[in-house]
Amino acid sequence: MTGSLVIAGLGPGAEALVTPEVSEALARATDVVGYIPYVARVPDRLGLVKHASDNRVELDRSRHALGLAAEGRAVVVVSSGDPGVFAMAAAVFEAVEAGPAAWRALDIRVLPGITAMLAAAARAGAPLGHDFCAINLSDNLKPWPLIERRLRLAAEADFAMAFYNPRSRSRPEGFARALEVLNEACGDARPVIFARAVSTSEEAIRVVPLPDCRPEMADMRTMVLVGSSATRIIARDGAPIVYTPRSAP
Amino acid sequence: MTGSLVIAGLGPGAEALVTPEVSEALARATDVVGYIPYVARVPDRLGLVKHASDNRVELDRSRHALGLAAEGRAVVVVSSGDPGVFAMAAAVFEAVEAGPAAWRALDIRVLPGITAMLAAAARAGAPLGHDFCAINLSDNLKPWPLIERRLRLAAEADFAMAFYNPRSRSRPEGFARALEVLNEACGDARPVIFARAVSTSEEAIRVVPLPDCRPEMADMRTMVLVGSSATRIIARDGAPIVYTPRSAP
Numbered sequence: 001m002t003g004s005l006v007i008a009g010l011g012p013g014a015e016a017l018v019t020p021e022v023s024e025a026l027a028r029a030t031d032v033v034g035y036i037p038y039v040a041r042v043p044d045r046l047g048l049v050k051h052a053s054d055n056r057v058e059l060d061r062s063r064h065a066l067g068l069a070a071e072g073r074a075v076v077v078v079s080s081g082d083p084g085v086f087a088m089a090a091a092v093f094e095a096v097e098a099g100p101a102a103w104r105a106l107d108i109r110v111l112p113g114i115t116a117m118l119a120a121a122a123r124a125g126a127p128l129g130h131d132f133c134a135i136n137l138s139d140n141l142k143p144w145p146l147i148e149r150r151l152r153l154a155a156e157a158d159f160a161m162a163f164y165n166p167r168s169r170s171r172p173e174g175f176a177r178a179l180e181v182l183n184e185a186c187g188d189a190r191p192v193i194f195a196r197a198v199s200t201s202e203e204a205i206r207v208v209p210l211p212d213c214r215p216e217m218a219d220m221r222t223m224v225l226v227g228s229s230a231t232r233i234i235a236r237d238g239a240p241i242v243y244t245p246r247s248a249p
Numbered sequence: 250m251t252g253s254l255v256i257a258g259l260g261p262g263a264e265a266l267v268t269p270e271v272s273e274a275l276a277r278a279t280d281v282v283g284y285i286p287y288v289a290r291v292p293d294r295l296g297l298v299k300h301a302s303d304n305r306v307e308l309d310r311s312r313h314a315l316g317l318a319a320e321g322r323a324v325v326v327v328s329s330g331d332p333g334v335f336a337m338a339a340a341v342f343e344a345v346e347a348g349p350a351a352w353r354a355l356d357i358r359v360l361p362g363i364t365a366m367l368a369a370a371a372r373a374g375a376p377l378g379h380d381f382c383a384i385n386l387s388d389n390l391k392p393w394p395l396i397e398r399r400l401r402l403a404a405e406a407d408f409a410m411a412f413y414n415p416r417s418r419s420r421p422e423g424f425a426r427a428l429e430v431l432n433e434a435c436g437d438a439r440p441v442i443f444a445r446a447v448s449t450s451e452e453a454i455r456v457v458p459l460p461d462c463r464p465e466m467a468d469m470r471t472m473v474l475v476g477s478s479a480t481r482i483i484a485r486d487g488a489p490i491v492y493t494p495r496s497a498p
Contacts, residue, residue: 011268014270015269016268016269016270016273017268017269017270017361018268018269019260019265019266019267019268019363020264020265020266020267020269021263021265021266024265058495082367082371083371083375084367084370084371084375084376084377084378085367085377085378086378086495089371089374089375089378089492090375090378090379090492090493090494090495091495092375093374093375093378093481093483093490093492094492094494094495096483096490097481097483104483104485105485105486108490109371110370110371110372110374110375111371112266112363112367112368112370112371113363114268114361114362114363115367118331118333118334118361118362118364119361121333121359121361122331122332122333122338122358122359122360122361123359125338125342125359126332126333126338126339126341126342126359127333128333128334128383129333129334129335129338129339129342130339130385131382131383131384131385131399132382132383133380133381133382133383133403133406133408134377134380134381134382134383135380136379136380141495141496141497142496142497142498143497143498146497149406150380150406150407150408153402153403153405153406154382154402154406156402157382157398157399157402157403157406158399159382159399232342232346234342234345234346234353236353236354237353237354241342241345241353241357243338243339243342243343244339245339245343246307246335246339246340246343246390247390247391248390248391248392248395249391249392
């Protein structure tokens, strides 16, 4: 018997944003592997073994999951958002490439999920309604000068931008520097959206002109979206609508 | 009584990729508005009025939907993929901004969906596992020189790239030119993924080195993903795995 490995996206938090495809894979799993809070989202059931691990051990976790699948288990690696966007899928494939040949023969599937930037964008309106880019602001896995270079080129291309991992306790200065670079490179008051814990009970959305943004407006659970030069705000009672028109001059 | 307008993402095609949140909104709607094939995906039911319209009438469709909501109806505008990514949400907000003040007071919500690039990426592995951008290659709503400029800057930033609307019958030459620009700007044999009709019975995935790409490999139902300079291929029996590692030197 050959096992299987599914890398499944749980979406940003709400159960109503988990696709039926992912729910079905979880219902058939013998083993669920992932970061502690994501594994906790999967209901206990007889015959299901949960393997929860801490953050920043993505490669170890991947090897563990691949080993279980190679033993014949039906393994689901759970990821928040979409597994292919700054999440578990790339880590699993890094482990596959470096691992034993048998791992390549496994039945491995990635099940997409609602990634944080799209959940955040939906709450604000349609800020990513025209060309955009997604950048991981964490410098754990890449040098800071590369991040800065990408920010400048993204501004030059006039992309709207989505930032994952804008700010962590261990690297509070990175996001401050990113805001400086953006103010220099954009030179205008385009809207920035701080979307915290979208679709959970702690959700908070804030729209701030770029020059007024402060590093402490983001934390580890915040997605930051920056409009392009064309992004517009529709004022109204309550939260404004932020959207980027489909056309560009 | 005040109506409501929900702009809902149906995902790339398979019902297993429609979120429960969207299914629930459709179950409560009095009116469904959208492009013919998307409206056709919503099951008929007593009390539900379907308003299907042709492609390229997004603003008319938006005004129609807003008018119905203003009359007190519970309207769902259906969009394929995610409504905020090259789809209906920006069109609705363009209509809101230009329309009567009463439209701003409406209860308008965007419900995210699985966008085509993430469904396509999941099928291939994790080609968008590092920083990436999304570009609409259609020049219906923006001038071609802007598209070309963005392609060159995206290559310079070493983003992986996702292209929506790579090729249509009315503009067959645009994608050929895009491939020329990419070959010039990238200068290597990075993998390109042609993902057609993902999650439907007509799904076809093809991985081709950039220099071997031909315009006719894409049609209107194809998403094109281009790896970054770091994107890797894991060869194995069957389809290869394409992924972009999380780290960059």
